Amino acid sequence: MSVQVAAPGSTGLGPERLNPEELVRQTRQVVQGLEALRAEHHSLAGHLAEALAGPGPVAGVELLEEKQQVVNHSLEAIELGLGEAQVLLALSAHVGVLEAEKQRLRAQARRLAQENTWLREELEETQRRLRASEEAVAQLEEEKSHLQFLGQLRQYDPPEESQRPDSPPRRDSLASLFPSEEEEKKGPEAAGAAAAQQGGYEIPARLRTLHNLVIQYASQGRYEVAVPLCRQALEDLERSSGHCHPDVATMLNILALVYRDQNKYKEATELLHDALQIREQTLGPEHPAVAATLNNLAVLYGKRGRYREAEPLCQRALEIREKVLGADHPDVAKQLNNLALLCQNQGKFQDVERHYARALSIYEALGGPQDPNVAKTKNNLASAYLKQNKYQQAEELYKEILSQEALPAPLGAPQGGTAGEAQQQVLRRSSSFSKLRESIRRGSEKLVSRLRGESMAGAAG
Numbered sequence: 001m002s003v004q005v006a007a008p009g010s011t012g013l014g015p016e017r018l019n020p021e022e023l024v025r026q027t028r029q030v031v032q033g034l035e036a037l038r039a040e041h042h043s044l045a046g047h048l049a050e051a052l053a054g055p056g057p058v059a060g061v062e063l064l065e066e067k068q069q070v071v072n073h074s075l076e077a078i079e080l081g082l083g084e085a086q087v088l089l090a091l092s093a094h095v096g097v098l099e100a101e102k103q104r105l106r107a108q109a110r111r112l113a114q115e116n117t118w119l120r121e122e123l124e125e126t127q128r129r130l131r132a133s134e135e136a137v138a139q140l141e142e143e144k145s146h147l148q149f150l151g152q153l154r155q156y157d158p159p160e161e162s163q164r165p166d167s168p169p170r171r172d173s174l175a176s177l178f179p180s181e182e183e184e185k186k187g188p189e190a191a192g193a194a195a196a197q198q199g200g201y202e203i204p205a206r207l208r209t210l211h212n213l214v215i216q217y218a219s220q221g222r223y224e225v226a227v228p229l230c231r232q233a234l235e236d237l238e239r240s241s242g243h244c245h246p247d248v249a250t251m252l253n254i255l256a257l258v259y260r261d262q263n264k265y266k267e268a269t270e271l272l273h274d275a276l277q278i279r280e281q282t283l284g285p286e287h288p289a290v291a292a293t294l295n296n297l298a299v300l301y302g303k304r305g306r307y308r309e310a311e312p313l314c315q316r317a318l319e320i321r322e323k324v325l326g327a328d329h330p331d332v333a334k335q336l337n338n339l340a341l342l343c344q345n346q347g348k349f350q351d352v353e354r355h356y357a358r359a360l361s362i363y364e365a366l367g368g369p370q371d372p373n374v375a376k377t378k379n380n381l382a383s384a385y386l387k388q389n390k391y392q393q394a395e396e397l398y399k400e401i402l403s404q405e406a407l408p409a410p411l412g413a414p415q416g417g418t419a420g421e422a423q424q425q426v427l428r429r430s431s432s433f434s435k436l437r438e439s440i441r442r443g444s445e446k447l448v449s450r451l452r453g454e455s456m457a458g459a460a461g
Contacts, residue, residue: 020092020095020096023092024088024089024092027085027088027089027092028085028089030081030085031082031085031086031089034078034081034082034085035082037074037078038075038078038079038082041071041074041075041078042075044071045068045071045072045075048064048067048068048071049068051064052064052065052068207233207247207250207251210229210233211254213226213229214226214229214230214254214258217229218258218261223258223261223262226258227255227258227259230251230254230255230258231255233251234248234251234252234255237251243278244278244281244282245278245282246278246279246282246283246289248278249274249275249276249278249279249282249289249293250275252271252272252274252275252278253271253272253275253292253293253296255271256268256269256271256272256275256296256300257296259271260300260303265300265303265304268300269297269300269301272293272296272297272300273297275293276290276293276294276297279293286320286323286324287320287324288320288321288324288325290320291316291317291320291321291324291335292317294313294314294316294317294320295313295314295317295335295338297310297313298310298311298313298314298317298338298342299338301313302341302342302345307342307345307346308346310342311339311342311343311346314335314338314339314342315339317335318332318335318336318339321335328362328365328366329362330362330363330366330373332362333358333359333362333363333373333377334359336355336356336358336359336362337355337356337359337377337380339351339355340352340355340356340359340380340384341380343355344384344387349384349387349388352381352384353381353384356377356380356381356384357381359377360374360377360378360381363377375401378397378400378401379397379398379401381397382394382397382398382401385397
């Protein structure tokens, strides 16, 4: 067997023109050829050895010995070539491993560079926040020193002009039962407290501090802090108490109200449905907390314009509160107001008038005709009359409201006290009552403008 090997200078086989893969492939071909040559030379050497070792005189002994030496030299050269080829193959494999390691190190270096860039950006953002916090702290320190100075000056004021610092501030029930748009934008404080505490279900002690923190952050618009805080607390509660626990439902309700203030209605709806299911399973389908969750869900549907879906939820909440709290409870009247608003947005004015009339009878029976909730409900009923073009009924209601010079303390507020305390209570209610008067004024102007329009149309006819 003979193998032909091209010279290095032949066309297409120069080592300078070969890539590493081609060089390895050709080296392996050479190894195969050298192994074939080695086998052939071993065979020739065996035949020559047999001829020299044969019995009797052999003609041309010197020639045979010379051929045997040549074959042995060729075998040594072939063995040397095979060794060098194996070394080349080993070097090629080692170079491949080194190249792969180099690529891996390059990828790792790029990843580290990206992480370094990200860490630098995070550091800059943290430093910026730190500077802003330091500025806020400095401003608060200045305000604190200013307030301390004012406090030192206030002790020299006359007694009749000084305010009583120990008089506890209270929230007017008119605003708590019917919060304005501005109060709803401030955060989920009123809604969260009503949802969790209304009807006898108070926030658990272990969640009260967290609830107050979330309300504080949400009222400041710091939802990037309030939402992770709620989620972390929710995960801890689920890990310690399980998913089907009333505290988990309370935290779901709080997180849903935070999402509602961010206009994330889809996420808030899913959380409220989950909280409703948990409370129905753990507390029963007729618990006041179930009614509170149903009311929150109905309000959320109302904000999305889905009044038909909100109405049965609000109706069920009303039925629960009537059964648990009684038909003449203030929370029942509040639920009737909410249900009337949903019916009004659907054009069901007969139901609207019936719900408002019943709410009025409850408030008048509990607090008398001077109760602020009576004025608010009458204002809502007058607005419904305006939408039905019942101007005479609306005018009568507006006159009844405006004929009241002042509003008494709301339902559930402590009675008694000196004349100075009564004056301070009137001052505290001035903001909410001014909002009510502003609403009544707008309704009255709307009524007058419509009446003028009809009178001008009649004169022209």
